[in-house]
Amino acid sequence: MTLADFPRARLAHTPTPFEPLPNITRQLGGPRVLIKRDDCTGLAMGGNKARHLEFYFGEAIAKNADTVLITGAVQSNFLRMTAAAAAKLGLRCEIQYEDRVSNMKAEYHSSGNVLLNHLFGCKIHTFPGGKDEQAADTALEDLADRVRADGGKPYIIHLSQQHPPIGALGYVDAAREILEQAAQTGTEIDLVVIPSGSALTHVGTLVGLRLLGSTLPVLGICVRRDQKQQAERVLRRADETAELLGKPGIIKSDDVWVSDCVLAPGYGQVNEQTTEAILLAARSEGLLLDPVYSGKTLAGLISLTRDGTIKPDWNVLFVHTGGIPALFGYQSLLAPNSS
Ligand SMILES: *Cc1c(COP(=O)(O)O)cnc(C)c1O
Numbered sequence: 001m002t003l004a005d006f007p008r009a010r011l012a013h014t015p016t017p018f019e020p021l022p023n024i025t026r027q028l029g030g031p032r033v034l035i036k037r038d039d040c041t042g043l044a045m046g047g048n049k050a051r052h053l054e055f056y057f058g059e060a061i062a063k064n065a066d067t068v069l070i071t072g073a074v075q076s077n078f079l080r081m082t083a084a085a086a087a088k089l090g091l092r093c094e095i096q097y098e099d100r101v102s103n104m105k106a107e108y109h110s111s112g113n114v115l116l117n118h119l120f121g122c123k124i125h126t127f128p129g130g131k132d133e134q135a136a137d138t139a140l141e142d143l144a145d146r147v148r149a150d151g152g153k154p155y156i157i158h159l160s161q162q163h164p165p166i167g168a169l170g171y172v173d174a175a176r177e178i179l180e181q182a183a184q185t186g187t188e189i190d191l192v193v194i195p196s197g198s199a200l201t202h203v204g205t206l207v208g209l210r211l212l213g214s215t216l217p218v219l220g221i222c223v224r225r226d227q228k229q230q231a232e233r234v235l236r237r238a239d240e241t242a243e244l245l246g247k248p249g250i251i252k253s254d255d256v257w258v259s260d261c262v263l264a265p266g267y268g269q270v271n272e273q274t275t276e277a278i279l280l281a282a283r284s285e286g287l288l289l290d291p292v293y294s295g296k297t298l299a300g301l302i303s304l305t306r307d308g309t310i311k312p313d314w315n316v317l318f319v320h321t322g323g324i325p326a327l328f329g330y331q332s333l334l335a336p337n338s339s
Contacts, residue, residue: 001246006169007058011085012050013042014174018181021318023284024298030305030312034187035287036178039294039322044084044116047077047322048201051170053085056157059166060091065155067147071096071127071136072159073268074104075292075326080113082157083120092152093122094143100130101268105332112329133160159198161236168241171204172211178317179214189216190314193301195293195321196220196230196258197267203238205319210250211242221300222260223293224267230258259309262299268292270333273299278334290323291330297321 017037025033041050060068068086072079072095079095086093095117101108108114117124127139137160144154157167182189192209196202202220209216222230238251262273270291277299281287289295301318304310327334 001244003169003172003245006055006166007062008054009057009061009085009089011043011054011057011088012170013040014051015177015181016040018178018185021285021287024280027280027284028302028305031310031314031316033301034189034315034317036174036317036319038174039288039320039324041322043081043088044120045080045322045325047081047324048171049078049081049167049322050085051174052078052167052200053081053170055166055169056155057085057089057091060155061089063153063155065091065153067092067094067152067154068157069094069096069140069144069147069154070157071098071140073098073100073130074109075101075113075268075329077113077323077326078157080116080120080325083117083122086122087120093120094125094147095122096125096127096136096140096143098127098130098136104329107331108329111331112325112327114329116325134162136160137162161233164244165200165203165237165241166244167198168200168204168207168237169244171201172208172241172245175205175208175214176212178205179209179212188315189317191310191316192216192218192319193297193316194218194220194319195223195297196234197223197293199230199234199237201319201321203234203241206234206255207238207241207245207251210255211245211247217257218255219304220258221297222258222263223296225260226263227258227260230260231256234258259300259304261303262296270330271299273303275334277302287320288324288327289320290326291334292326293323294320
């Protein structure tokens with residue numbers, strides 16, 4: 001199968017902009033930093049999941065589903081964009097909030113993505129756990145059983161690794177876009193820096209590049225798991241993605257590069273480096289980053305520049321995957337004196 005053989009619903013505004021970040025470049029005094037603006041994919045405030053969802057909704061519609069179910073963190077961008085896509089494409093949507101990030105203020109549970117979910121009119125469920133992906137998926141299966149009992153046709157967007165990495169296909173296509181934009185602008189990219197959570201964005205990009213014969217390195221900044229666990233996940237999901245596209249074995253363990261240098265204290269929790277990166281982007285480029293993914297990713301890029309891993313003469317492409325609505329769920333952490 002090639003990419004064109006997979007059913008696809010058009011949701012994302014592409015190609016997204018590909019631009020230099022001259023002021024961040026100057027302030028770092030090291031690599032030349034460019035940005036791929038996937039926060040501008042257009043669907044309900046944008047983000048990487050618009051590309052993933054084109055293939056999930058493609059499959060859901062091909063299977064005649066009428067209800068899409070998904071699980072994630074309370075401030076998950078994936079839930080918000082799924083609810084938006086379902087509204088746009090005329091399907092019902094049920095989302096499940098996991099209790100993944102503890103000790104958050106009321107705003108985390110009411111503002112940002114939570115507010116937007118309310119506007120899209122999806123049905124909301126809660127799940128007490130947040131660490132166990134398998135258990136969250138099982139709870140989703142139970143909800144799907146209820147949809148079926150009521151005469152509906154559910155389609156589940158699974159979280160755990162037991163299911164094919166369909167969402168990665170969106171980034172196989174984004175890799176082509178990146179290579180085309182680099183060629184059009186005469187830019188020789190030396191490194192792509194991208195967040196690595198479920199890893200499908202990271203994996204899709206990596207597989208897409210290798211399928212097109214590019215050896216460009218892709219560095220995943222860990223946002224959920226330590227680098228040992230994440231490297232295993234990336235390799236496994238990359239193998240599966242390559243297999244979906246009929247090219248098993250094109251990803252080698254040498255292709256897998258992840259760093260957990262800015263992960264602590266854990267998923268969805270802000271640290272000093274992330275706040276510094278968010279303020280740098282806002283104050284030098286007028287660019288918004290989120291505390292969970294894109295802020296941590298720029299923080300990782302900065303940290304690895306400072307320790308010499310990223311070389312000063314490189315052209316580095318920072319992939320901005322969106323997440324901006326979550327800023328409003330983190331108000332008191334980012335601006336402690338503002339309220
Ligand atoms: C989900 C998400 C990510 C992580 O992508 P994965 O494919 O799960 O690794 C990064 N950035 C934003 C804004 C996201 O919503």
